[in-house]
Amino acid sequence: xxxxxxxxxxxxxxxxxxxxxxxxxxxxxxxxxxxxxxxxxxxxxxxxxxxxxxxxxxxxxxxxxxxxxxxxxxxxxxxxxxxxxxxxxxxxxxxxxxxxxxxxxxxxxxxxxxxxxxxxxxxxxxxxxxxxxxxxxxxxxxxxxxxxxxxxxxxxxxxxxxxxxxxxxxxxxxxxxxxxxxxxxxxxxxxxxxxxxxxxxxxxxxxxxxxxxxxxxxxxxxxxxxxxxxxxxxxxxxxxxxxxxxxxxxxxxxxxxxxxxxxxxxxxxxxxxxxxxxxxxxxxxxxxxxxxxxxxxxxxxxxxxxxxxxxxxx
Amino acid sequence: xxxxxxxxxxxxxxxxxxxxxxxxxxxxxxxxxxxxxxxxxxxxxxxxxxxxxxxxxxxxxxxxxxxxxxxxxxxxxxxxxxxxxxxxxxxxxxxxxxxxxxxxxxxxxxxxxxxxxxxxxxxxxxxxxxxxxxxxxxxxxxxxxxxxxxxxxxxxxxxxxxxxxxxxxxxxxxxxxxxxxxxxxxxxxxxxxxxxxxxxxxxxxxxxxxxxxxxxxxxxxxxxxxxxxxxxxxxxxxxxxxxxxxxxxxxxxxxxxxxxxxxxxxxxxxxxxxxxxxxxxxxxxxxxxxxxxxxxxxxxxxxxxxxxxxxxxxxxxxxxxxxxxxxxxxxxxxxxxxxxxxxxxxxxxxxxxxxxxxxxxxxxxxxxxxxxxxxxxxxxxxxxxxxxxxxxxxxxxxxxxxxxxxxxxxxxxxxxxxxxxxxxxxxxxxxxxxxxxxxx
Numbered sequence: 001x002x003x004x005x006x007x008x009x010x011x012x013x014x015x016x017x018x019x020x021x022x023x024x025x026x027x028x029x030x031x032x033x034x035x036x037x038x039x040x041x042x043x044x045x046x047x048x049x050x051x052x053x054x055x056x057x058x059x060x061x062x063x064x065x066x067x068x069x070x071x072x073x074x075x076x077x078x079x080x081x082x083x084x085x086x087x088x089x090x091x092x093x094x095x096x097x098x099x100x101x102x103x104x105x106x107x108x109x110x111x112x113x114x115x116x117x118x119x120x121x122x123x124x125x126x127x128x129x130x131x132x133x134x135x136x137x138x139x140x141x142x143x144x145x146x147x148x149x150x151x152x153x154x155x156x157x158x159x160x161x162x163x164x165x166x167x168x169x170x171x172x173x174x175x176x177x178x179x180x181x182x183x184x185x186x187x188x189x190x191x192x193x194x195x196x197x198x199x200x201x202x203x204x205x206x207x208x209x210x211x212x213x214x215x216x217x218x219x220x221x222x223x224x225x226x227x228x229x230x231x232x233x234x235x236x237x238x239x240x241x242x243x244x245x246x247x248x249x250x251x252x253x254x255x256x257x258x259x260x261x262x263x264x265x266x267x268x269x270x271x272x273x274x275x276x277x278x279x280x281x282x283x284x285x286x287x288x289x290x291x292x293x294x295x296x297x298x299x300x301x302x303x304x305x306x307x308x309x310x311x312x313x314x
Numbered sequence: 315x316x317x318x319x320x321x322x323x324x325x326x327x328x329x330x331x332x333x334x335x336x337x338x339x340x341x342x343x344x345x346x347x348x349x350x351x352x353x354x355x356x357x358x359x360x361x362x363x364x365x366x367x368x369x370x371x372x373x374x375x376x377x378x379x380x381x382x383x384x385x386x387x388x389x390x391x392x393x394x395x396x397x398x399x400x401x402x403x404x405x406x407x408x409x410x411x412x413x414x415x416x417x418x419x420x421x422x423x424x425x426x427x428x429x430x431x432x433x434x435x436x437x438x439x440x441x442x443x444x445x446x447x448x449x450x451x452x453x454x455x456x457x458x459x460x461x462x463x464x465x466x467x468x469x470x471x472x473x474x475x476x477x478x479x480x481x482x483x484x485x486x487x488x489x490x491x492x493x494x495x496x497x498x499x500x501x502x503x504x505x506x507x508x509x510x511x512x513x514x515x516x517x518x519x520x521x522x523x524x525x526x527x528x529x530x531x532x533x534x535x536x537x538x539x540x541x542x543x544x545x546x547x548x549x550x551x552x553x554x555x556x557x558x559x560x561x562x563x564x565x566x567x568x569x570x571x572x573x574x575x576x577x578x579x580x581x582x583x584x585x586x587x588x589x590x591x592x593x594x595x596x597x598x599x600x601x602x603x604x605x606x607x608x609x610x611x612x613x614x615x616x617x618x619x620x621x622x623x624x625x626x627x628x629x630x631x632x633x634x635x636x637x638x639x640x641x642x643x644x645x646x647x648x649x650x651x652x653x654x655x656x657x658x659x660x661x662x663x664x665x666x667x668x669x670x671x672x673x674x675x676x677x678x679x680x681x682x683x684x685x686x687x688x689x690x691x692x693x694x695x696x697x698x699x700x701x702x703x704x705x706x707x708x709x710x711x712x713x714x715x716x717x718x719x720x721x722x723x724x725x726x727x728x729x730x731x732x733x734x735x736x737x738x739x740x741x742x743x744x745x746x747x748x749x750x751x752x753x754x
Contacts, residue, residue, distance in 0.1 A: 011516070094644060116645035117518035118599030125597075137647070139518030174518060201521060202512025 003306040006124045006131040009140040010181040018185055021302050022150050024312065029150070029298035032074075044301070045076035047310040054107040055081045056099070057134070058114045063269060063293065064134050064143075068111045071300035075310065080107070095119060096126045103127040109308055112136070130307040138172050143303055144268055145178030147295040149186060151288045152223060154295075155264060160187035165217040166208075167193045167249055168227030168276050171200040171238075175268045176227060180206045193217030194227075194249055197238040214249055218258040223288075225266040226251045226276040242275045252278035256286075264288050315339045316745065318706065319351040321364025325371055326679035327686075327695035336369055338702040341744040346696050362740070364706055370678055372404025372435075372703030372743065373660060374685040374694045376494075376572055377469070377548055377631035379652070380406070380437070382428065383421070384413025389636040389723045391428040391437055394656065397634075397721040398435035399749035401657040402738035404703035405436040405686075405693050406634075409469045410447065417442035417453040422461035434748045436693070436703070443468045443482045443493060449475055452485055459489050464689045467494035469548060470606070470651075474500060476533060483543035492570070492689055494546040495534050497555065498607065502526035507647050509582040509608040517586060517598065519646060524614060527607050528554035535562040538569055546688055547571040549633050551607040553617035560626045570688040572631035573618045575655055575662040576728060582609045584728060585646075592665055593732045601642045601649035602728045605635065619671050622680050629685035630677075632659045636724030653728050657720050661734035664709065668735070702745035711737040 001020050010018070028044065035041040053072035055065050065081065072079045084098070095114070102110060109130045112120045117137030124131040135141040152159060164183050170176045170192045180190050184207040192203060193211035204210055211217035218224055233239045246252070251265065265277070265287045273279045282289055305312055316338040323334035323346060335351055337344040351361045375398065381389040391408070398406050408425050410416030416425060422439040429437020441458030445451045447468040455466055466486055473479045473495070486493045506522025508514050514521035531547055535558055538545035547559060550573050562569050580590050584603040587596040596603070603609060621627040635652025642649050663681055666672045686694030693703050715732045717725035741749035 094640070096643060114645070116647045119645045121597075121599055122643075122645060137518050138520075177516070177518060200515040201510050201523075202515050205512040206516060 005307055007142050007303055007307055008120050008124060008131065008133050010142045010145050010178050010185070011140065013185070015185045018146070018149070018182060021146060021299070021306060022153060024305065025146070025150050025295070025298040025302035026154065028301045029295060032298065044074055047305055047312060048072070048075040048077040048308055051077045051108040051308060052106055053077045053079050053109045053111065053304060054102050055079070055111040055134070056102065057083050058085070059135070061113055063296070064113065067293070067296040068134060068300050071297050072304055074297070074301055075304055077304070095122060099123045099127050103129050109304060132303060132307060135174050137174065138177070139174055140178045141174040142178050143296065143299050144175050145182035146303070147292055147299040148179055148225065148266060148268070149182050150295040150299055151266070151291045152264065155288070156222070158187070159183060162188045162222040163191065163220060164188050165191045165193060165211065165221040165224045166227065167214065167217055167224060167251065169198045169229055169233060170194055170203060170227070171198045172230070173227050177206065179225065180208045184208065191217050191221065195239065195245070198233065214255055215258050218255065221259060221263055223264040223266060224251060224259060225268070227268065228270065229272055229276050242272070246275050250276060250278065251281055253280055256281060266292060268292070315344070315359040316742070317351045317355055317359050317361045318364045318369050318704065319361050321367045321369035321706065323369045323696065324675065324678045325696040326675050327371065327683035328697055330696070331675055334369070336696060336704060338704065338742065338745045341702055343696050343698055343700050343702050345698050362706070367739065368707040368709045370402070370705050370707060371682040371694050371696050372705050372741065373402050373681045374405040374691060375403045375632050375634070375656065375659070376407045376629055376685045376688060378406040378408055378634045378656065379411065379636065380408045381636055382412065383424065387723070388638055391425060392432035392434070393721060393723045394634070395429055395432045395434035395437055397656040399741045399743070400721045400738065402660045402705040402707065402741055403435055403656055404705070404741060404743045405438065405691065407464060407689070408437055408439050410440050410442045410467065411470050415442050415447050416440070417445050417447070417458070419454070419457045419461035422458055422463050426462045434743065436743060438462065438464045440464065440494065441466045443473060444478065447471045449473050449478060452482055455485055455489055455491060459491055463491070464691065465492040465494050465546060467496070467548070469494065469496045472496055472498040472500055472530060476537065479534065480537050480541060483537055483541040483545070487541055487543035492544040492546045494548050495530070496548050497527050497530035497534060499526045499529045502529060506608070507604065508585050509610045511582060511611055513582045513586050519585070522608060524552035524554055524610060527552045528558060531555040531558050535559070535567055535569060539565065539567045542568065544568045544570070549574050549577065549607055549631070550618060550621070550627055551577045551610050551614060553614045556617045556621045556626060560621070563626060570628045571626070572629040572685065572688070573622060573627045574631060574633045575659050576605065576609065576653055577607070578615060578618050578622065578666060579662050580609050580728060581612050581615050584609055591669070593729065599646040600728070601644065601646055602653055602726050602730070604646060604649050604651055605633070605653050606651035619666065623672050623676055628680065628688050630659065630663055630680045631685065632656055636722055637726045638724060642726050653726050654720070654722050654724050655727070656722060658715060658727065658729050658734065660738065661736045662729070664736040665734060702742055704742045705738050706740040707736060708739050709736050711735065713737050
């Protein structure tokens with residue numbers, strides 16, 4: 001099974017490619033857990049020795065960037081990080097020029113986050129290095145989709161036949177898009193829900209259904225993923241306010257009652273407590289929020305290993 | 315005299331489609347007759363054998379950005395007029411969104427003068443509706459008309475204030491100047507980079523709904539009806555706009571409209587790199603598929619084609635909008651709007667004909683006398699005494715679109731790599747040969 005050199009999106013990956021990545025990530029995750037517990041676990045720092053992973057973030061992010069950096073170091077790679085303001089061509093250096101420079105420095109992998117959809121593809125055309133999309137505009141956030149799938153797969157064994165509801169700002173969410181592609185490729189059914197102002201036109205063509213109410217989204221679902229609600233949505237007249245949102249679409253103790261008893265709760269973080277998710281739910285027994293963070297490092301290790309063609313001994 | 319001997323003459327203005335011989339004397343058409351050139355004529359005159367070729371009136375393009383003055387790196391009046399001639403276009407209307415804006419007689423005379431000096435296609439300036447096209451105060455329309463402007467438009471900058479638009483229409487009506495509008499409600503399109511719909515959703519790009527265009531078309535039709543002015547709707551892209559224009563025409567509103575080759579050929583799938591019926595697959599986030607109005611859905615495209623067939627849309631216009639590689643090789647959201655089209659327009663119209671979507675005579679009408687009538691221009695016809703703007707076409711010749719070989723200074727064509735049919739072999743403007751293409 002060939003894995004692509006760049007990870008730009010999940011839309012174009014096959015189920016076999018996704019499964020292979022998750023299997024490797026699952027191994028890394030268990031090794032890390034054993035090491036944390038003090039057990040002797042395989043050291044993976046020999047996988048990418050002398051390779052350079054550059055994280056290039058044109059948007060602020062702490063968790064995704066540090067997750068990638070921890071993953072790269074765990075594989076023995078050198079890490080360089082750049083945080084830049086996204087600039088249009090009229091002021092400052094163009095994106096292509098910026099990344100060509102990093103390429104010339106000798107980056108083996110470029111982990112790119114950018115506010116413009118499609119930017120990582122532009123980068124991939126310009127450089128020799130492998131390009132990993134760490135989130136581009138409202139397009140995709142592939143490693144987030146993969147880590148969500150990993151956490152769910154570990155709980156369920158398989159996603160086949162499961163139903164996952166994604167609730168919140170679907171329109172502006174790259175997490176939603178990557179999850180729709182990933183989960184449906186793995187055999188799950190995906191429902192999206194949220195106020196109509198935040199449901200993008202024709203989203204059902206991506207392979208999901210659209211729920212008209214929170215009850216419709218949650219009834220019979222095996223897991224619900226709440227998405228972050230940003231303040232800009234109030235400024236651009238998509239939402240009247242946080243309270244009104246929480247009342248109709250917030251995941252709290254009351255709405256949890258609509259879910260089957262064993263259903264799981266996810267959030268890509270950072271959480272606005274009390275808006276899209278209440279504190280008690282986030283910290284409750286059904287929450288996978290912290291496990292998602294753990295899966296994140298493992299998925300990023302697997303991504304770097306596969307894209308950079310590391311030979312992984314059993 | 316120049317005699318274009320025995321070609322297939324297609325001249326919708328005079329309801330001709332058949333083997334004819336066209337006689338040109340000086341700057342004028344003398345006659346179009348059935349009789350071939352005689353041996354005696356061959357001794358005395360320049361006789362061009364047009365057997366196996368098509369002979370058409372030169373095309374009229376109502377919507378062209380020539381970028382001069384101000385952005386000569388993208389295009390000049392001379393390079394644009396040269397590109398037009400290569401595409402069989404003998405008259406272009408130069409949009410006023412230059413730097414400075416063509417809102418004064420000085421700029422209009424400059425544009426017209428440069429066009430005359432270049433000596434390729436005729437270059438007729440369009441003036442601005444408002445000073446600096448900033449949508450507030452009326453430009454000196456009488457002065458612009460005197461300097462040769464054939465219409466006024468703030469193209470690219472929708473006139474959001476309905477009150478200003480109303481006064482502009484009234485003032486232009488007195489001067490018998492058509493008012494061309496780029497119809498877009500900016501508060502509805504707000505920040506959209508492509509057509510709102512499933513493709514934008516998949517690519518994660520902000521969408522502009524078709525309603526942003528339709529709402530403004532509706533408003534301007536209402537104001538045209540109220541004022542009795544002549545409204546010309548530029549680059550119609552949405553089925554809703556077609557419907558609104560159809561109803562307005564039925565009510566007797568003075569409205570004309572144009573559509574572009576990219577809107578009648580492509581859909582928003584082109585932004586995702588999905589191949590169109592005629593073309594090869596492209597790259598996702600192709601900035602050469604970014605323009606305003608954006609490429610729409612297949613049902614919108616079909617509505618536009620239907621309107622070209624039945625005359626609700628009067629003209630095919632390119633909205634030729636040159637941009638340099640540094641402008642276009644950027645993140646999709648940051649790329650400027652617009653594609654070039656002068657050198658592919660005719661072939662794309664013929665492709666529509668071959669696909670059975672548009673009758674040939676209608677296609678030629680929308681390229682020639684249709685646009686000429688929109689602005690009451692004396693071109694686009696082979697009538698006796700008309701200006702001798704004529705093209706000769708090898709309708710069957712296949713050619714591969716290679717923007718590097720364009721006469722335009724810019725390369726931003728969404729049709730690069732396409733194989734098209736129909737190549738202009740000779741272009742005459744006012745009886746003068748301004749473009750000639752050798753055999754393949």
